Amino acid sequence: MPYTIAEKIIAAHTHEKNVSPGDIVDVSVDFIMVHEVLGSRIVSILEEMGFKKVWDPEKVLVVNDHWAPAPDTESAQIHVRNRQFVRAQDIKHFCDVDGGICHQVLAEKGLARPGMLIVGSDSHSTTYGAFNAFSTGLAATDSAMILATGEIWLKVPEAIRIDIEGQLPTRVMSKDIILKIITDLGSDGANYKSMEFFGSLIDNLSVGSRMTMCNMTVEAGAKCGIMPMSSAVKDWLEKNAAGREYSPVSPDKDAEYSGSLSYDLTDDPVEPMVALPHSPVNSKPVSEIGDVEIDQAFIGSCTNGRLEDLEITAQILKGKRIHKDVRLIITPASRRTYIEAMRNGTIEILMDAGAIVTNSTCGACIGGHLGVLGPSEVCVSSTNRNFQGRMGHPTSRVFLASPATVAASAITGIITDPREV
Amino acid sequence: MRESQVLEGKAIVFGDDINTDQIIQGRYLQLLDYAEMAQHTFEVVMPDFVQVVEEGDIIVAGRNFGGGSSREEAPMVLKTNGISCVLAESFARIFYRNAFNVGIPAIVVKGISNQVKELERLQVNLLEGIVTPLGSGKRLVGERIPQKMLEILRAGGAVEWYKSLYR
Numbered sequence: 351m352p353y354t355i356a357e358k359i360i361a362a363h364t365h366e367k368n369v370s371p372g373d374i375v376d377v378s379v380d381f382i383m384v385h386e387v388l389g390s391r392i393v394s395i396l397e398e399m400g401f402k403k404v405w406d407p408e409k410v411l412v413v414n415d416h417w418a419p420a421p422d423t424e425s426a427q428i429h430v431r432n433r434q435f436v437r438a439q440d441i442k443h444f445c446d447v448d449g450g451i452c453h454q455v456l457a458e459k460g461l462a463r464p465g466m467l468i469v470g471s472d473s474h475s476t477t478y479g480a481f482n483a484f485s486t487g488l489a490a491t492d493s494a495m496i497l498a499t500g501e502i503w504l505k506v507p508e509a510i511r512i513d514i515e516g517q518l519p520t521r522v523m524s525k526d527i528i529l530k531i532i533t534d535l536g537s538d539g540a541n542y543k544s545m546e547f548f549g550s551l552i553d554n555l556s557v558g559s560r561m562t563m564c565n566m567t568v569e570a571g572a573k574c575g576i577m578p579m580s581s582a583v584k585d586w587l588e589k590n591a592a593g594r595e596y597s598p599v600s601p602d603k604d605a606e607y608s609g610s611l612s613y614d615l616t617d618d619p620v621e622p623m624v625a626l627p628h629s630p631v632n633s634k635p636v637s638e639i640g641d642v643e644i645d646q647a648f649i650g651s652c653t654n655g656r657l658e659d660l661e662i663t664a665q666i667l668k669g670k671r672i673h674k675d676v677r678l679i680i681t682p683a684s685r686r687t688y689i690e691a692m693r694n695g696t697i698e699i700l701m702d703a704g705a706i707v708t709n710s711t712c713g714a715c716i717g718g719h720l721g722v723l724g725p726s727e728v729c730v731s732s733t734n735r736n737f738q739g740r741m742g743h744p745t746s747r748v749f750l751a752s753p754a755t756v757a758a759s760a761i762t763g764i765i766t767d768p769r770e771v
Numbered sequence: 772m773r774e775s776q777v778l779e780g781k782a783i784v785f786g787d788d789i790n791t792d793q794i795i796q797g798r799y800l801q802l803l804d805y806a807e808m809a810q811h812t813f814e815v816v817m818p819d820f821v822q823v824v825e826e827g828d829i830i831v832a833g834r835n836f837g838g839g840s841s842r843e844e845a846p847m848v849l850k851t852n853g854i855s856c857v858l859a860e861s862f863a864r865i866f867y868r869n870a871f872n873v874g875i876p877a878i879v880v881k882g883i884s885n886q887v888k889e890l891e892r893l894q895v896n897l898l899e900g901i902v903t904p905l906g907s908g909k910r911l912v913g914e915r916i917p918q919k920m921l922e923i924l925r926a927g928g929a930v931e932w933y934k935s936l937y938r
Contacts, residue, residue: 716798
C-alpha cells in the first residue's frame with residue numbers, strides 16, 4: 351500500500367506487515383536523545399523498573415543544556431546525575447554544559463540522518479525531520495522504556511501535506527513561513543499528525559532554516575514534521591556524518607493525506623510575521639500589529655540560534671547601536687555556532703552594536719536564566735513559545751518573530767519590519 | 772484501577788489550550804521533590820488551585836489540554852495534588868500518553884466544557900467513558916479509553932506495565 355514519509359519510516363521499524371493511520375505498533379528506535387530530564391526523572395524511573403544496562407550505549411545522546419552552566423544547586427545536582435549515568439553506562443555521545451542546545455548538537459554530530467526513527471525527551475525533537483528522519487518527542491517514562499529496551503509503541507499518524515513554492519523574499523525567513531502555517535492550522539490543527547513538507551522552497555532551504563520549520567511543527571500539535579532529502583542536507587551529512595550510512599525516504603505517489611495546505615510565495619509573498627501573546631499560533635504580519643514597545647530582544651534557542659540567524663542579525667546591526675531602553679541578548683545554539691560566529695567577525699559586530707552574547711543554553715527561552723523577564727516587561731524573541739509566563743514573570747509578554755525582526759526591533763525599540771531599517 | 776470503578780469528585784474547570792507551561796512552569800522543573808513542585812500547579816492561570824483542590828477532584832477542560840512541552844511533570848503534579856481523572860474536549864498527544872504513564876486516566880468527552888459548572892460534583896465511569904454531573908443529572912458520553920491505555924492503567928502506570936511485560 352502507498353505510504354507517506356512517516357508511514358514508510360514507521361513500517362521499516364516494525365514487525366507489522368502493513369501500517370495504517372491509527373494503528374498502534376511497536377517500533378525499534380534508532381537513536382534517543384535525553385537532557386536534564388534524565389537526571390531529574392528518568393534515572394529514578396529506571397531504578398523503579400529494575401533496570402541494569404542501556405540497550406545500546408552507542409545510540410544515546412545525553413545533553414546538559416536547559417540550565418547550563420547550572421544557575422542553582424538543583425540544576426547542578428541534575429547535571430551530576432547525568433555525568434554519573436554517562437560514566438556508569440558508558441554512553442558514547444555526551445554533551446556537557448559547554449556544548450550547546452540538544453537539537454543543534456545532535457545535528458552537528460551527524461546523528462540525525464534520512465530514514466532514521468529518533469525519539470527525544472523534549473517536545474522539539476520534531477526538529478530532526480529536517481534531515482528526512484521520523485522524530486518525535488516523548489517524556490520521562492517513555493524515554494526510560496526506550497533506554498531499557500530500544501523499543502516503544504507509537505500510533506501511526508495521519509499526515510498533512512504542505513506544498514510551498516517560490517523563494518524567501520529579502521529578510522523574510524523560514525520562521526515567518528512556519529509561524530504563518532501553524533497559525534493557519536491552529537494549536538491542535540496537526541494534533542497527532544505528521545506534517546510533511548514539499549516544494550521548491552523546501553528543496554532550496556538551508557539546513558538551519560529547515561530545522562526551524564520542523565522544530566515548530568509541534569506548536570500545531572504535530573507528532574513529527576518531515577522534509578524530503580535535499581542537496582543542502584547531503585552536503586551537511588558529508589561534512590558531519592562522513593562514512594555513516596543512510597537511506598533517503600520519499601512518499602509514494604498515491605500516499606493518502608488527511609489534509610493539505612499549499613503556498614506560492616511567487617504570487618503571494620509572506621511578510622515578516624509576529625506571534626502575539628500568549629500563543630505561537632497567534633501570528634499576524636508585522637505591519638498589522640501596531641506599535642509594540644519592547645524591553646528585551648532575544649535571539650537564541652533550538653528554533654533560531656544558529657549561525658545564519660546570528661549572521662542576519664549582524665547584517666542588520668552592522669554600524670548601528672541598539673535602542674537605549676532595550677537589552678539585546680544573543681545565545682548561540684551551540685559552542686560550534688559561537689566559535690564560527692566569533693571567527694567570521696559576527697560576534698564582534700553584535701557586541702559593538704550593544705548585544706550581550708551569552709554561552710549556549712536553553713536559558714532565557716524557558717525562563718530559566720540569562721534573560722528572565724520582570725513584571726509587565728515585553729520581549730520580542732526568536733524562540734518557539736510565548737505562553738503566559740514562559741520567559742519569566744506571569745505579567746510579562748512575549749512576541750515571537752524571526753531573528754531579522756528581533757534585530758530590527760532592537761534598533762528602534764518597537765517591533766519593526768526588518769525591511770525598514 | 773479497578774474495572775468497575777466509578778470515580779466521584781468535584782470538577783475544577785478550565786478553558787481551551789491549557790498547555791503544560793500553564794500546568795507547571797518551566798522554572799520549577801529542576802525541583803526534584805514533586806510535593807514541593809506541586810505547590811506551583813496552575814500558578815499562572817489559577818493561583819488558588821492548590822487551596823481549592825482536594826483528593827479525588829477531576830479536571831474538566833476544553834480543546835487541546837496539555838499542549839506544548841513534553842514534561843511528564845504536568846500530569847505528575849496533578850496526581851500529586853490528588854487529581855483522579857482529566858476530562859477534556861481533546862488532548863495534546865504527549866500529555867495524553869504521559870497521563871496514562873503516570874496512572875491518571877484521560878478521557879475525551881466532546882461538549883463537556885459547557886456542560887459542567889465549576890466545583891460541581893461528577894461521577895465518571897472509567898470503562899464506559901460516561902460522565903454524570905450530579906447537579907444537572909445529565910449523562911455525557913465520552914470516548915472509550917483505548918485498549919493499550921487501559922492495559923497501562925490497569926497495571927497502575929507504565930512502570931508496573933513494563934515490569935509485567937519484561938519480568
